[in-house]
Amino acid sequence: MKQPQLRKQKQMELTKGQQDVLQADGHLLVTGGPGSGKTTISILKAAQVVEQTLQPGQKVLFLSFARATVSRVVEAIEYEQKIPSEQKKRIDVQTYHSFFWRILKTHGYLIGLPRRLSILTPPGEAIALSSVRSGLPARSLTDEQKEAKKAAEKAELLRLANQEGRVCFDLYAPYVGDLLHGSSRIRSLIAAKYPVIILDEFQDTNDSQWRIVQTLGEFCRLIALADPEQRIYDWIGADPARLDHLRGEFRVSDFDLSTDNHRSAGTEIALFGNDLLTGNFRQSTYKGIEFECFNPFADPAMTMLVTTVYAARKRLAEAKIKNWSIAILVPTKKMTRLVSDALRQPPAGMTAVTHLAVIEMEAAVLGAEIIALLMQSASYARHFAQFIGLLCNYYQGKGGNEPTKKALQEAASIRKAYEEALALQASGKGARKNSILVNIKAVYEQACALELTGDPDKDWRAVRHTLEDGACSRLKEIASEVRNVRILERGMQLRQALSQDWRDNGGYQNALTITQQAFVQEHFATNSKPESGVIVMNMHKAKGKQFDEVIIFEGWPIKRKGQPPYNADRIVRFNSKDKIDTQTRQNFRVSVTRGKRQTTILTPKTDPCVLLLDNDE
Numbered sequence: 001m002k003q004p005q006l007r008k009q010k011q012m013e014l015t016k017g018q019q020d021v022l023q024a025d026g027h028l029l030v031t032g033g034p035g036s037g038k039t040t041i042s043i044l045k046a047a048q049v050v051e052q053t054l055q056p057g058q059k060v061l062f063l064s065f066a067r068a069t070v071s072r073v074v075e076a077i078e079y080e081q082k083i084p085s086e087q088k089k090r091i092d093v094q095t096y097h098s099f100f101w102r103i104l105k106t107h108g109y110l111i112g113l114p115r116r117l118s119i120l121t122p123p124g125e126a127i128a129l130s131s132v133r134s135g136l137p138a139r140s141l142t143d144e145q146k147e148a149k150k151a152a153e154k155a156e157l158l159r160l161a162n163q164e165g166r167v168c169f170d171l172y173a174p175y176v177g178d179l180l181h182g183s184s185r186i187r188s189l190i191a192a193k194y195p196v197i198i199l200d201e202f203q204d205t206n207d208s209q210w211r212i213v214q215t216l217g218e219f220c221r222l223i224a225l226a227d228p229e230q231r232i233y234d235w236i237g238a239d240p241a242r243l244d245h246l247r248g249e250f251r252v253s254d255f256d257l258s259t260d261n262h263r264s265a266g267t268e269i270a271l272f273g274n275d276l277l278t279g280n281f282r283q284s285t286y287k288g289i290e291f292e293c294f295n296p297f298a299d300p301a302m303t304m305l306v307t308t309v310y311a312a313r314k315r316l317a318e319a320k321i322k323n324w325s326i327a328i329l330v331p332t333k334k335m336t337r338l339v340s341d342a343l344r345q346p347p348a349g350m351t352a353v354t355h356l357a358v359i360e361m362e363a364a365v366l367g368a369e370i371i372a373l374l375m376q377s378a379s380y381a382r383h384f385a386q387f388i389g390l391l392c393n394y395y396q397g398k399g400g401n402e403p404t405k406k407a408l409q410e411a412a413s414i415r416k417a418y419e420e421a422l423a424l425q426a427s428g429k430g431a432r433k434n435s436i437l438v439n440i441k442a443v444y445e446q447a448c449a450l451e452l453t454g455d456p457d458k459d460w461r462a463v464r465h466t467l468e469d470g471a472c473s474r475l476k477e478i479a480s481e482v483r484n485v486r487i488l489e490r491g492m493q494l495r496q497a498l499s500q501d502w503r504d505n506g507g508y509q510n511a512l513t514i515t516q517q518a519f520v521q522e523h524f525a526t527n528s529k530p531e532s533g534v535i536v537m538n539m540h541k542a543k544g545k546q547f548d549e550v551i552i553f554e555g556w557p558i559k560r561k562g563q564p565p566y567n568a569d570r571i572v573r574f575n576s577k578d579k580i581d582t583q584t585r586q587n588f589r590v591s592v593t594r595g596k597r598q599t600t601i602l603t604p605k606t607d608p609c610v611l612l613l614d615n616d617e
């Protein structure tokens with residue numbers, strides 16, 4: 001087969017393995033380590049398919065797990081100057097979720113789901129499950145309680161889907177599997193539109209996704225990309241034997257690009273990544289990998305982090321890298337926040353570091369709904385009731401799948417106080433002076449009394465500041481959470497919709513619905529650009545991404561009087577050798593190999609990360 005039509009440009013030399021992929025027919029399995037060029041060759045292969053075999057109206061489907069990966073793939077496609085733009089348009093990059101959702105929305109009724117379906121987003125799911133969860137202790141469950149909790153959660157999610165048509169993400173694949181297995185018509189409809197499907201990160205497919213791949217493979221040509229050692233989703237059902245399942249089910253041609261490393265060419269980052277998997281370090285130093293140990297206290301730790309960031313920034317500026325990116329990867333949610341705070345206000349008066357922190361969004365999204373409601377005119381009777389409802393939602397949903405007992409209790413006491421107030425009102429009595437509603441209501445009224453302007457940015461901020469400066473500590477917390485959502489920076493669409501609402505109605509009549517819809521759409525948006533600048537994120541979220549430099553930063557043992565040091569926020573749980581397993585090693589390797597030019601690992605001096613010790617140490 002000939003290569004896709006070439007335009008005049010600086011040519012990337014394809015490796016022998018990559019060229020073999022271009023020559024091959026039928027189902028393909030392309031394996032290889034981090035940066036071995038799997039994504040790149042799959043895009044070139046897709047362009048070749050578009051040019052040589054697709055009929056008008058048909059497209060190549062590229063399926064990825066995360067939106068973050070989608071944006072990287074979209075960027076990589078744009079970057080391939082040798083692919084003409086009309087061919088690029090025919091490579092459709094989607095997440096598994098968005099692809100499944102479209103199938104479900106159109107055909108779900110065939111398996112008994114209601115005709116109208118809506119997406120149950122993660123915060124919505126957390127709220128819906130909070131009543132099931134509040135009946136059980138949040139931690140230290142017995143095995144029996146864990147099973148019971150799982151079963152009760154599952155039953156509620158199925159009920160929501162089947163009776164209310166609100167479908168959570170985890171049910172997409174099982175339902176689509178049922179649909180595809182049950183209907184050859186749907187299978188051929190999909191195959192007619194997408195005769196070739198590329199499956200990114202195939203090693204992470206769980207059983208229900210595999211069931212779908214099995215049916216699609218009968219009609220479509222599959223191109224699976226995988227690195228068995230970048231498997232990070234064991235906890236939600238990825239199976240080490242998945243590649244063999246594919247080989248067993250279909251005749252696939254296997255291509256192994258594993259020895260190549262283009263991402264960090266000229267460094268030994270990939271080599272170090274491989275040694276991390278075994279714990280046998282073949283070298284005492286690795287080009288492109290730096291280690292630093294800090295004194296195990298907040299100030300020296302953060303000082304070292306900030307100076308490391310300064311140094312990385314300087315290196316990239318000196319190397320004249322355009323749109324450079326530095327990722328600070330940390331092991332826990334808590335660390336993401338700590339680091340973000342420290343970069344905003346570094347110790348010892350050092351200059352702040354502008355950055356983006358990728359945080360769990362539940363609290364911020366639910367908080368944003370409260371701001372949106374407060375922008376909305378309070379002229380209708382149920383406005384305050386709706387406000388209380390959203391406040392309870394915030395507490396029920398802010399912890400995502402792991403709500404704290406305290407937050408759930410908070411929701412319950414707000415609801416109780418509200419019902420009590422309603423009862424007192426109904427019997428003609430005044431409100432209780434010591435009710436938790438007093439401050440809530442006072443700030444609510446201040447926010448409702450604001451004179452809004454029709455400029456969504458200004459108005460959004462005005463409401464947020466009112467909560468921030470008001471007398472209610474709960475609403476203060478919400479205002480500070482909402483800062484993380486940077487809602488109005490999320491593209492013009494939301495801002496335009498709010499402005500339109502104002503123009504049409506002389507006020508924001510639909511601000512809440514508009515905001516909620518914006519967040520739902522965001523789950524499926526594929527146009528987000530890969531991040532540049534300094535980005536702080538949980539190590540788990542770095543999968544599939546690449547950055548010019550990576551800094552890995554973990555917590556340190558915290559001394560406690562009369563007790564052993566508290567060793568949370570470590571890459572390995574408690575930094576204990578007993579807790580090392582394949583998953584921990586693979587996760588660490590994924591993080592380390594995200595760096596193109598350098599990866600720096602910062603670890604506490606007194607108790608360095610156990611994965612960095614040689615096996616026999």
Ligand SMILES: Nc1ncnc2c1ncn2[C@@H]1O[C@H](COP(=O)(O)OP(=O)(O)OP(=O)(O)O)[C@@H](O)[C@H]1O
Pocket residue numbers: 012013014015018032033034035036037038039040041227262263544545
């Ligand atoms: N033959 C090649 N020559 C030079 N650079 C290449 C070649 N193939 C890929 N690259 C570049 O190497 C980098 C990594 O490639 P790619 O993203 O395709 O790897 P990958 O195998 O998909 O990585 P991962 O599994 O870690 O996501 C990209 O910046 C890409 O442009």
